[in-house]
Amino acid sequence: MELAVAVVAPQALAEHKTPALAVAVQGKSLSASARALDEASAGALQAALARSGFEGKPGQTLALHSLPGIAAGLVLVVGAGDAAEVSLQAWHKLVVSAVKALPGKLGKATSTLAELPVAGRDLAQRISDHARFAIEAGYRFDEYKSKKPAATDLLGKLTLGIAERGDLKAAKDALTWGRCIGEGQSFARDLGNQPGNVAYPGYLAEMARALGEDGDIQVEVLGEDEMRKLGMHCLLSVSAGSQHDAQLAVMRYQGGKAKDAPVVLVGKGITFDTGGISLKPGAGMDEMKFDMCGAASVLGVMAAVKLAKLNLNVIGVIACAENMPSGTATKPGDIVRTMSGQTVEILNTDAEGRLVLCDALTYVERFKPAVVVDIATLTGACVVALGKVASGLFSPSDALAEELLAAGQRADDRAWRLPVWDDYQELLDSPFADIANIGGPTAGSITAACYLARFTKAYAWAHLDIAGTAWLSGSQKGATGRPVPLLLEFLRARAAD
Missing domain, CATH: 3.40.630.10 (Zn peptidases)
Known part of the structure; x- marks a missing residue:
């Protein structure tokens, strides 16, 4: 999986052209990115959550297709629990759940999950974590399978969205470190x-x-x-x-x-x-x-x-x-x-x-x-x-x-x-x-x-x-x-x- 960092401010998310977009919900509270999408869709996101009985538990996911006013074809809502800060263990779980829930056939996706407040983690650390956890979620060992998953079954690229351009350099460095951990871990798993x-x-x-x-x-x-x-x-x-x-x-x-x-x-x-x-x-x-x-x-x-x-x-x-x-x-x-x-x-x-x-x-x-x-x-x-x-x-x-x-x-x-x-x-x-x-x-x-x-x-x-x-x-x-x-x-x- 290719990993990248890009500046995608919440106010611009509705126009962000990506096949899939992951946003978070903490209990009943929408993240900044989820709120922006809800406003752009005239409340359609919030209404869909209410209809589905979505509880926002850590790692719970809900796929919403073709929301009005949203350029992304799919919005994946990810539960983050209802605590003011997400624990590191819950953060690990929800990123892995989100990446596994993103349909590989879409080819690429954007995640805004790094905006969540995680206990003891600054933005750079959250980007590093997200990269490593994404590699973990996408890991497969199918070397001896006669029939391997098609390339379209695997997500090819994941972009991690951040709000401020001033954070871009630190975020890219953090992503590199997360990738080093993820790839070292995958090598050991292999x-x-x-x-x-x-x-x-x-x-x-x-x-x-x-x-x-x-x-x-x-x-x-x-x-x-x-x-x-x-x-x-x-x-x-x-x-x-x-x-x-x-x-x-x-x-x-x-x-x-x-x-x-x-x-x-x-x-x-x-x-x-x-x-x-x-x-x-x-x-x-x-x-x-x-x-x-x-x-x-x-x-x-x-x-x-x-x-x-x-x-x-x-x-x-x-x-x-x-x-x-x-x-x-x-x-x-x-x-x-x-x-x-x-x-x-x-x-x-x-x-x-x-x-x-x-x-x-x-x-x-x-x-x-x-x-x-x-x-x-x-x-x-x-x-x-x-x-x-x-x-x-x-x-x-x-x-x-x-x-x-x-x-x-x-x-x-x-x-x-x-x-x-x-x-x-x-x-x-x-x-x-x-x-x-x-x-x-x-x-x-x-x-x-x-x-x-x-x-x-x-x-x-x-x-x-x-x-x-x-x-x-x-x-x-x-x-x-x-x-x-x-x-x-x-x-x-x-x-x-």
Whole structure:
């Protein structure tokens, strides 16, 4: 979808030539643009709302055709609730609903929704949001469909109308940032939605290499021989049963000063997780193709950072493996040595994400990072705790945790902090090795984070458990691209400091 910003003052809307025009209603109150259309149509808009029983609930839509005195063939009225200010969550919902309700066959449309008062958002932020939410609403993954939607089924161009010419430059810049987030998120969704027979570890490594083709990102990929020489036996234990080699891809973006310490993002990339010898139940196992969404989010962020030309040094690392059962697979009770020198008793081969991450987290010490954030679909326990609404956030650093929480609030990609206290470490004790890879039936997401904490003493670190937020199930099944928006807001704030 092509996105643009144009000056379309409310008083000129009636003559604005566009196939479709979106305006808002807050409860029973018309927005400035809706009032202008109502006056131009001699009250026809308001009368149509009354006849239909339109309540103005957030995301509710009503299509009105051929209103008298209005050049647009269709006016889409969008409910915004009855609060004086629209909440960020309601704003997200109503933009997505509006874009989905605009008929693709019309080809293009104009939206005035950015004029709505949204809590804590100025015009530029509302334009940025609108752009990102529109891309989200228009997302489709139909690569493997024999019959794809016709081009006429998809809205080709959406223009965001603003009232004042003096706001045009800031609005265009804001739209660019929103597009960067939206496209980075869509890239992550595309990767997550790929089937496991396509998106194996080598595929993700190739996606990383593709990001470096223009030279803006330097890419290095380590294969199993290189990892073995480095002592990354914990990571390699996960791929031991697979015919596909593990891969560690490193992407370096140098947008800041040469001596500036980088922000490092580490993504879990288990391209398919059977559970290994600790085999998962068959029901729902197809969704284990989404176990690489942490790596997908890092790739999406790196693509967006490059597009946005952020003034920051960012390194993305993805630790990729396929977890399969076979005669060569790691067994429960096996003991392996990590790159850090610590030994791990693998009590459950289905707790594999922490096994690839711990070696990757040791590897990134060489970059002398400002901070490290790992992103992983790590534990079912986090889904039980937080559902599909918030990602789990763990960090010993209050300052870093607050940065990430605030970024999530700004992006409507929220996280919730859980403890990573030393009190939980004893649950990971092993009689035979330095550490066990699981901590028993309680506090599963916390003990997983505590496991990772043992490998992150050299730098400031945070862990995002996205097992609940990285994808949706049921009729809406598919990758969400979260937490790309959170991470990009976090990086942009750091770049601005």
